[in-house]
Amino acid sequence: MNRPTDIAALSLNEFLISQTDGKIQLIRNGVVQLTPFLTISSKINDPTWEGIFGITLHPDYVTNGYLYVHYCRSGDRASVYARYTRKTLNPDQADPTSELIILTIPYTNPLGAHRSGRIGFGPDGYLYITTGDSSPGLVGSIGDPDKLARIYKPLTEKYFELM
Structure with a gap:
């Protein structure tokens, strides 16, 4: 693993783990799968500190295949909250071209610090995000x-x- 930032459980023995390098790894039975579940490395600002901050699965993930990702965008360093969709023919991967940006938050601090990465669905079915200051x-x-x-x-x- 390369600087893991968040985890989402697909089942009792399958997990997705996000990393700052712009990859989300699929772990099955304790083994990291060879091909990442999702790679958005070209979209992130810095693979060491400003990559993917958080991930969560839609409450109806099994049916719709929606994964939500919070990452720091390359160039302007804005926080991007986006939805990706699992591939239909290969459920072990998400389609990087399926990105639907839900929210973009610009950061005025040139250092870009104090971001918060937690995103998740509440019991009410709403998506909750944290932004930092x-x-x-x-x-x-x-x-x-x-x-x-x-x-x-x-x-x-x-x-x-x-x-």
């Missing part, structure tokens, strides 16, 4: 948890003193 996450920056703690801790202490 595009913060650089550097020490002392907006996304720095230590800086946030220094700001909010006194506020929290004041709140509890008032109670």
Whole structure:
């Protein structure tokens, strides 16, 4: 495996595992299959950090073959949420030309950090996504948890003193 990012269960012994290099691997009975389930390496920005972030299967995957993928697009580094369809004649692969882009989120931070990759279907049948905040996450920056703690801790202490 090359930097796995997410997993989706097809059955008790079959799994799809996404990787940052733009590939989704099919694992059957603990063995990585030779041909990836889906390869979108030409669409991603960086195979080390900015490739596929998350995957999920449609609740009716067995019937419709829909797989949802969140990846970082090459060039502008936007987050893309897309649907792919399993091949009809080869259920061990998805068709890379079947991409249907559902949502694109541009990231204004040139560092492109703090993306979130989780996507999944809720019990209501709706697709839920996480986006992250595009913060650089550097020490002392907006996304720095230590800086946030220094700001909010006194506020929290004041709140509890008032109670």
